[in-house]
Amino acid sequence: MAQTASAAQHDTSPDLKTMANAIRALAMDAVEKANSGHPGMPMGMADVATVLFTKFMKFDHAHPEWPDRDRFILSAGHGSMLQYALLYLLGYEKMTLDQLKNFRQLHSLTAGHPEVMPSAGIEMTTGPLGQGISTAPGFALAERILNARFGDDLVDHWTYVIASDGDLMEGISHEACALAGHLKLSRIIVMYDDNGISIDGPTSLSYSDDVTKRFESYHWDVQSIDGHDFAAIERAIAHAKTTDKPSLIRCKTKIGYGAPTKENSSSSHGSPLGAAELEGAKKNLGWTHGAFEIPEDVLNAWRMAGCRSAGMCEEWTARLHKSTRHDEFLAAMAGDVSKVIAPVVRDVKKQFVADNKAAATRKTSGQVLEKLVPAVKELVGGSADLTGSVLTPAWPRS
């Protein structure tokens, strides 16, 4: 909606840059207090994350486990303070300010690298490089399989990833991203933090890949943008949602954005900035607030973003209650297939006993699977190009 000039003049809500600076400030403060952690990535990717969570992500902080929420995977798990800051600002109940103050402390929810807890908004344990980006195709495949079973009314969401150069260097990223391209998993959107900095210095020390060409070779849609240009970020994500391919958005960012001497340097990657550098960064960012202090208008703006899809969540819940598939959907989500499996396994066992023949394990495995697959719709499987040897064909059938 276009604002009138008059409305714009009187709009005192904080702009996106200020909202992003709240992430930066919390990340710097938490790492400084813990005297351990990675401030550089959250500072570099704060602008991208702000656009993603205020304009695209479908979720409701009050219902973090809403099944049809969009998924967010922080593959660059070392930048965990980006995610914790977001979850606090968005109003996730479990992610309190005290949790942020206890960053990297025993028994806190704010581990050095994210640990899965959907009820707190953390979809995936990440940290080992490559793990997050390689799990995304699994999330996206699950979404499409469920969509095929239950339709757009109940299953219609996206998987967003923030990944780093280290994720893309890992071999597993090749296997998973090539498969995502092969399967045309267009609901994956990866924001690649293309900051050109690794731990030892510039990435050019050890890494020359033409990432655009590489992902095009996997049949992904690839864009390159300035990761500090809010309009460009918004355009790129909007475009990514229109293609029929998985998307990679190369976000050129400055690691440690705002730090007076450590911006664009590996020195902001994996250590606290130090008191003087932190003070200088806040000054550069125009952030005049104390440690862990978020002014009310900024917090309000974030909290509004935290429930921007609440209406969609309500409508979805109404659709579910009216659906004839209500019970089946909830059972599938619960993942309890014991009742379905038990009679099948009993029948197969009876048959084996009746046959009373010696057989190779792979053969009996295949016989059991033949019976289980039609009965258990949640079963997804296959063999890695060894169907004839392991007797485990791929399913569900496309």
Place this chain on the structure above:
Amino acid sequence: MAQTASAAQHDTSPDLKTMANAIRALAMDAVEKANSGHPGMPMGMADVATVLFTKFMKFDHAHPEWPDRDRFILSAGHGSMLQYALLYLLGYEKMTLDQLKNFRQLHSLTAGHPEVMPSAGIEMTTGPLGQGISTAPGFALAERILNARFGDDLVDHWTYVIASDGDLMEGISHEACALAGHLKLSRIIVMYDDNGISIDGPTSLSYSDDVTKRFESYHWDVQSIDGHDFAAIERAIAHAKTTDKPSLIRCKTKIGYGAPTKENSSSSHGSPLGAAELEGAKKNLGWTHGAFEIPEDVLNAWRMAGCRSAGMCEEWTARLHKSTRHDEFLAAMAGDVSKVIAPVVRDVKKQFVADNKAAATRKTSGQVLEKLVPAVKELVGGSADLTGSVLTPAWPRS
């Protein structure tokens, strides 16, 4: 050299196709006799291998461990009969016809997948997909490090690889091939058996990578050829030797080349052809000889190829004997660094005892390495972008 029409008319030496058919026949016969193995790949890649070993590979069957030989790695190790047939035909003493007849039998040298034995011409254990192609950058890096130390007179060779789609699917191929491109290891030439067939059927079932684009993204030189066109194979390898990048040659081949019903089909991949199909294949190929029978003129042509670089081996040996680096070179090849290491370790230990201070293991490790690296030229190492944490900088320094 252009042959005169008259010479060509009177040249009765077998042509390349006949020499390649000798590989095909031995591969079919050995797999049939073992009733186990992979005939399809050797039949498909026989033409490429024939050009490589008769026109390019630098080696001497009588001196299989000549240090400056070219290296050949069969990354597609399931096609092991290709390599065993070659080694027998070329005259490697250990690889007798009896070994071929004992393919896949206990205590034979002809294991289902190649097992390293340089004295028999096998440079590398392969079979697990991705292993061979990912070891090639190590071979090529070692060659360049030794070349930098000892010069062209003593170290000047190439690393050739035959790889399959399965090798390129593996994640490790991404890590190793990206590194090869980054380090500009131009002495790697990979022949990719681009036959479009995997175990379960066409590769398109599970694999859509644009391999050319992918390897160009790693800054490799990439060519595509008909893998049954001898002139094209020769031109491609010759070109690959002129570029300053690692090379991938996509060889479009027909798996099971010559088999009447199983050519271009996954059915020729991993099982014996069967008597009727084998007979039909030999007929199609114009191969009129019995099982394991190689006519004298064909064997002679191969044996000539087996010592085509013998003169270069002699000249190299003469250069080594005249070299002032003779002893140092042989010591480096022997890989025995105990004498060099012992005094360094003793001195460092003394220092630690004298200092009598508690220190982190990574710190003392770094201190030991600081002393060892200048003393032991054979040491190659580094950290995976964690120099500051593990105190293990990369060496040798470029």
